[in-house]
Amino acid sequence: MIRNFYLEQIRTQLRIQPICALLGPRQVGKTTLARQLAELDFLGSVEFFDLENPADLKRLDQPMFALSNLTANLIVIDEIQYRPNLFPILRVLVDQPNFKTKFLILGSASRDLIAQSSETLAGRIGYIELPPFALFEVGHDAKLMLRGGFPRAYLSESDSDASGWLQNYIMTFLERDIPNLGFHIPPLHLHRFWLMLAHYHGQTMNFSELGRSLMISDQTVRRYLDILAGTFMIRILPPWFENLGKRQVKAPKIYFRDSGLLNRLLLITSQDELHRHPKLGAIWEGFALEEIIRFWHLRAEEVFFWSTHLTAEIDLLVFAHGKRIGFEFKYTDTPQLTKSIHTTLNDLRLDHIYLIYPGTKHYALNEQVTACGLSNWIQDVAPHR
Numbered sequence: 001m002i003r004n005f006y007l008e009q010i011r012t013q014l015r016i017q018p019i020c021a022l023l024g025p026r027q028v029g030k031t032t033l034a035r036q037l038a039e040l041d042f043l044g045s046v047e048f049f050d051l052e053n054p055a056d057l058k059r060l061d062q063p064m065f066a067l068s069n070l071t072a073n074l075i076v077i078d079e080i081q082y083r084p085n086l087f088p089i090l091r092v093l094v095d096q097p098n099f100k101t102k103f104l105i106l107g108s109a110s111r112d113l114i115a116q117s118s119e120t121l122a123g124r125i126g127y128i129e130l131p132p133f134a135l136f137e138v139g140h141d142a143k144l145m146l147r148g149g150f151p152r153a154y155l156s157e158s159d160s161d162a163s164g165w166l167q168n169y170i171m172t173f174l175e176r177d178i179p180n181l182g183f184h185i186p187p188l189h190l191h192r193f194w195l196m197l198a199h200y201h202g203q204t205m206n207f208s209e210l211g212r213s214l215m216i217s218d219q220t221v222r223r224y225l226d227i228l229a230g231t232f233m234i235r236i237l238p239p240w241f242e243n244l245g246k247r248q249v250k251a252p253k254i255y256f257r258d259s260g261l262l263n264r265l266l267l268i269t270s271q272d273e274l275h276r277h278p279k280l281g282a283i284w285e286g287f288a289l290e291e292i293i294r295f296w297h298l299r300a301e302e303v304f305f306w307s308t309h310l311t312a313e314i315d316l317l318v319f320a321h322g323k324r325i326g327f328e329f330k331y332t333d334t335p336q337l338t339k340s341i342h343t344t345l346n347d348l349r350l351d352h353i354y355l356i357y358p359g360t361k362h363y364a365l366n367e368q369v370t371a372c373g374l375s376n377w378i379q380d381v382a383p384h385r
Contacts, residue, residue: 025150031050108177193221198262315328
């Protein structure tokens with residue numbers, strides 16, 4: 001499967017910057033995308049370094065000498081988070097007037113966890129986040145909601161195989177990936193935290209309550225959340241504040257970014273189990289919310305939720321196309337206008353609200369509110385960004 005949108009994003013960044021960073025969770029397809037780019041655009045004039053490969057690490061014992069003597073048009077460095085000390089070397093190389101080689105660096109941690117790049121390479125690097133498969137790419141919402149978008153889970157021969165792959169992914173992430181990033185947390189502790197977090201999916205975060213449940217401090221809760229957010233496992237959705245005479249919720253909401261991982265932690269392995277699960281509404285909310293963010297390629301600083309202590313709320317608030325747009329996610333056959341929707345429209349001065357439900361049609365509930373099936377919104381209703 002060729003992910004053309006992200007290939008174009010990489011091409012754009014490499015036209016305007018000497019370095020492009022492609023970031024996303026492990027096993028999301030970054031290396032595959034890099035190899036596709038190499039074949040399509042660089043005709044084999046590419047050098048690959050995999051920093052999990054001891055032989056490639058050995059080649060970079062003297063990185064300045066090794067990299068400056070390569071004649072390839074593109075150098076790909078995979079799992080860059082393991083060698084952040086390479087960033088100053090890259091800066092020196094790309095600042096040389098006669099150095100024409102481009103760099104594509106791949107990482108399984110966010111730019112916040114790879115902090116050196118934002119400082120050392122400022123003005124020389126463009127960032128792209130590669131998420132798991134999205135609905136606009138695969139077009140099968142039921143399968144995607146159950147298995148999630150990691151390629152090997154989504155493309156498995158059966159739901160059972162997908163669930164088994166996701167279980168192995170979770171254990172490898174906890175036992176290998178987190179320690180390799182330099183975090184010394186017992187895997188059992190973080191696994192218990194992750195399991196508990198699955199039951200907070202779609203809820204506002206109560207740090208003290210979660211800390212008491214696990215007998216850890218609020219500070220430790222925040223640290224674990226930052227790690228899971230920085231490795232693209234969860235989304236910390238911040239609240240929006242409006243200048244109103246109302247008490248507004250200040251705590252963030254927590255969502256799993258991949259519904260397959262969430263389902264695996266909740267022991268959901270089939271469509272039947274999914275549709276009987278008491279958290280089905282929250283699972284749908286997180287799945288649909290993430291799909292809208294992916295479709296519009298929204299950055300973290302562009303998405304919010306809003307809620308007051310008097311029940312007025314909106315699940316997702318975005319600023320796109322010069323408008324304020326709200327989304328409510330309802331797992332129902334017949335979305336209805338509510339008092340909360342009217343209040344939210346007025347308080348936030350929204351241009352439009354979409355009620356996203358698991359149906360196949362869209363229809364107006366009034367001039368500013370549209371009920372819309374998720375697939376239908378993506379295919380027919382949403383303006384492209």
